[in-house]
Amino acid sequence: MLDVTGVSWSVAARRILDDVTCAVPTGSLVGLLGPNGCGKTTLLRIVARLTRADQGRVTVDGDDLASLSRSTLARRAALLAQHADTDLDLTVAEVVLLGRIPHRRSWWSDTAADREVATEALARVDLDGYADRRWHTLSGGERQRAQLARALAQRPRLLLLDEPTNHLDIGHQLHLLHLVRRAGITTLAALHDLNLAAMFCDTVVVLAGGRVVATGAPTDVLTPRLLSDVYGVHADVAAHPVTGRPTITYHPPAS
Numbered sequence: 001m002l003d004v005t006g007v008s009w010s011v012a013a014r015r016i017l018d019d020v021t022c023a024v025p026t027g028s029l030v031g032l033l034g035p036n037g038c039g040k041t042t043l044l045r046i047v048a049r050l051t052r053a054d055q056g057r058v059t060v061d062g063d064d065l066a067s068l069s070r071s072t073l074a075r076r077a078a079l080l081a082q083h084a085d086t087d088l089d090l091t092v093a094e095v096v097l098l099g100r101i102p103h104r105r106s107w108w109s110d111t112a113a114d115r116e117v118a119t120e121a122l123a124r125v126d127l128d129g130y131a132d133r134r135w136h137t138l139s140g141g142e143r144q145r146a147q148l149a150r151a152l153a154q155r156p157r158l159l160l161l162d163e164p165t166n167h168l169d170i171g172h173q174l175h176l177l178h179l180v181r182r183a184g185i186t187t188l189a190a191l192h193d194l195n196l197a198a199m200f201c202d203t204v205v206v207l208a209g210g211r212v213v214a215t216g217a218p219t220d221v222l223t224p225r226l227l228s229d230v231y232g233v234h235a236d237v238a239a240h241p242v243t244g245r246p247t248i249t250y251h252p253p254a255s
């Protein structure tokens with residue numbers, strides 16, 4: 001369970017997050033939504049302890065994040081950053097094996113078990129046979145999936161995903177979120193595609209101007225009124241004929 005309570009953060013005299021409270025129940029997928037610049041990445045960075053909150057508290061399975069050692073945190077939480085990439089001349093397997101570092105006794109030697117975990121993670125993201133490819137030869141979508149494999153290879157209890165469907169074609173977007181859901185890992189994912197959020201998330205948390213403006217089941221939160229208030233768009237929302245989840249059809253902007 002991830003609990004974020006009263007988190008605020010300012011930079012250059014500007015309040016970016018303002019008293020944010022939200023929770024991700026164990027094993028659930030929570031979508032972090034909101035327009036560009038509303039503070040989604042900042043919140044994920046605070047939970048990953050890459051940025052320090054000015055106020056508030058974050059606990060993971062009851063433990064205060066601030067009290068965990070770096071190595072314990074690295075074993076517990078994995079972050080897939082928005083622009084995760086590397087300039088190093090690594091193979092795909094080497095990148096995925098970076099996810100095993102927090103679990104190793106020695107920095108340099110990966111074990112057969114580590115390599116097995118990495119191979120399995122690559123298979124899960126549909127990248128079998130890519131292990132020996134050089135990183136720079138991958139497409140944007142292949143890199144994104146390989147970065148998810150690295151995060152999965154970390155075997156985290158908490159997964160933090162910043163726009164994980166970036167660069168992915170629709171088939172791989174659906175596959176990735178289906179996979180994340182089925183993995184049963186406590187997951188907080190910043191998402192821009194509201195239809196995907198509606199389809200896969202147990203709960204959505206909507207930020208606007210650094211504040212939580214709505215939290216709840218997608219059906220309750222993703223209403224035409226909220227889409228208009230938060231995103232300034234007009235849309236129809238209907239229940240999907242099979243799943244009953246909301247599906248959004250946007251209206252073109254009035255000229």
Ligand SMILES: Nc1ncnc2c1ncn2[C@@H]1O[C@H](COP(=O)(O)OP(=O)(O)OP(=O)(O)O)[C@@H](O)[C@H]1O
Nearest residue numbers: 011012016034035036037038039040041042043190
């Ligand atoms: N280190 C920083 N210095 C100055 N401004 C910052 C810093 N970090 C974040 N910001 C600002 O804080 C706001 C929130 O940024 P953040 O990246 O969290 O938004 P976001 O919701 O993830 O946006 P997007 O959907 O565009 O990725 C933005 O206006 C950004 O410019």
